[in-house]
Amino acid sequence: MVKQLNVGVIGTGWCGGIRAMACARHALVEHLHIAETNPLRRVEIEQMVKPATSTEAWETLLEIEDLDAVMISATPETTHYPMAKAALEAGLHVLLEKPIALALEEADELIDLANKGGLKFTIGYSQRFNPKQSFARRSVRDGSVGDLRHVLITRHVGRRLGAKIGNRIKLSPAAMEATHDIDFAFWCLKPRRPVRVYSQMAWGVRHQSLGLPDSQVMIVTMDDGAVVTANAGMALPASGYPNASTTWIELVGTEGTVMIDDTHKEILHNTSESGMQFPLSTMPGEYVESTYAGPMERETTHFLEAVAHDTEVMVDARDARLVMEVYMAADLSADLNEVVELPLSSDQQALSLTASIKG
Numbered sequence: 001m002v003k004q005l006n007v008g009v010i011g012t013g014w015c016g017g018i019r020a021m022a023c024a025r026h027a028l029v030e031h032l033h034i035a036e037t038n039p040l041r042r043v044e045i046e047q048m049v050k051p052a053t054s055t056e057a058w059e060t061l062l063e064i065e066d067l068d069a070v071m072i073s074a075t076p077e078t079t080h081y082p083m084a085k086a087a088l089e090a091g092l093h094v095l096l097e098k099p100i101a102l103a104l105e106e107a108d109e110l111i112d113l114a115n116k117g118g119l120k121f122t123i124g125y126s127q128r129f130n131p132k133q134s135f136a137r138r139s140v141r142d143g144s145v146g147d148l149r150h151v152l153i154t155r156h157v158g159r160r161l162g163a164k165i166g167n168r169i170k171l172s173p174a175a176m177e178a179t180h181d182i183d184f185a186f187w188c189l190k191p192r193r194p195v196r197v198y199s200q201m202a203w204g205v206r207h208q209s210l211g212l213p214d215s216q217v218m219i220v221t222m223d224d225g226a227v228v229t230a231n232a233g234m235a236l237p238a239s240g241y242p243n244a245s246t247t248w249i250e251l252v253g254t255e256g257t258v259m260i261d262d263t264h265k266e267i268l269h270n271t272s273e274s275g276m277q278f279p280l281s282t283m284p285g286e287y288v289e290s291t292y293a294g295p296m297e298r299e300t301t302h303f304l305e306a307v308a309h310d311t312e313v314m315v316d317a318r319d320a321r322l323v324m325e326v327y328m329a330a331d332l333s334a335d336l337n338e339v340v341e342l343p344l345s346s347d348q349q350a351l352s353l354t355a356s357i358k359g
């Protein structure tokens with residue numbers, strides 16, 4: 001008989017709300033505990049998930065006897081490292097939303113703590129649970145596309161979501177958006193490692209309002225010469241298409257290709273009141289009555305199952321650390337207008353942290 005789990009969710013906004021709902025619906029969860037600083041949101045979530053504990057003080061969750069795991073979904077992103085560190089030090093398994101940390105030494109410390117404690121530590125790279133991305137990766141692993149030589153991913157979100165993110169933290173489009181796509185590309189290209197990065201920022205409508213670029217483009221070269229091209233944009237108009245996000249992916253191998261249309265144009269909801277809407281186009285997905293459209297629910301239940309059955313988590317935190325090093329290199333490359341070789345030296349890491357985008 002599998003032991004049921006006691007799980008905490010810290011920060012129950014958009015993503016944390018989905019995580020809490022997924023836990024509340026899952027038979028492996030005995031008690032759900034939440035921490036949320038926004039009193040209105042806390043009441044809303046309490047009504048939805050009926051938690052055993054509801055508090056504004058996240059530290060008190062870590063003191064709950066028999067707590068097995070926490071999911072950390074708070075913002076701003078400066079909260080991720082201290083919360084994850086405290087949770088791992090308390091001996092808890094951790095699912096942490098990206099970014100893993102803000103500095104590489106913080107990420108290293110968290111990975112080290114998890115390893116020493118024998119704890120599951122995974123990062124919310126939800127797109128690995130998107131069936132389209134899973135199919136693409138399988139096509140690499142089963143050999144049908146031959147030797148994968150180029151992965152191209154272009155992703156745009158609307159400027160309303162771009163502003164929500166940009167108003168809370170000055171992280172680049174690579175760090176906040178392309179991070180999913182770099183992770184996906186490297187997942188397909190494993191065990192190849194990135195060796196070189198070149199990136200440029202496209203400045204536009206977000207320059208004045210947020211001090212941030214509209215888009216970031218990057219080219220990453222792997223150690224066998226395979227290439228990843230990623231474009232992350234956060235400036236599409238607030239209304240109309242794409243509503244939330246739109247993505248196009250190309251995998252080109254020596255024997256075949258996979259083209260993924262994740263542009264969310266397949267459902268059009270047109271009403272007199274709101275005009276044309278493109279629903280179900282968010283990256284984490286959403287509940288639709290009795291089902292879930294998108295990857296985040298499965299990502300959450302996968303983590304619960306990994307903890308309960310002591311099996312491997314899909315996203316190894318070391319993968320997130322590598323992605324972080326690459327987007328830091330991309331920010332530095334754009335700032336210096338130079339190609340940046342990997343791994344980053346400690347001087348380059350410090351320079352990336354002060355690249356012009358971060359003011």
Ligand SMILES: NC(=O)c1ccc[n+]([C@@H]2O[C@H](COP(=O)([O-])OP(=O)(O)OC[C@H]3O[C@@H](n4cnc5c(N)ncnc54)[C@H](O)[C@@H]3O)[C@@H](O)[C@H]2O)c1
Pocket residue numbers: 010011012013014015016035036037038041056057058073074075076077079097098099124125126127283284
């Ligand atoms: N995997 C994905 O597809 C995906 C999508 C969006 C966001 N994210 C990541 O998830 C994280 C959360 O994003 P979001 O859009 O859900 O943010 P959000 O702002 O909607 O939610 C964050 C919540 O944390 C709460 N909070 C802040 N400080 C807290 C504290 N000290 N203790 C407890 N609660 C606290 C806030 O009140 C808010 O309700 C971000 O870091 C982001 O990078 C991932």
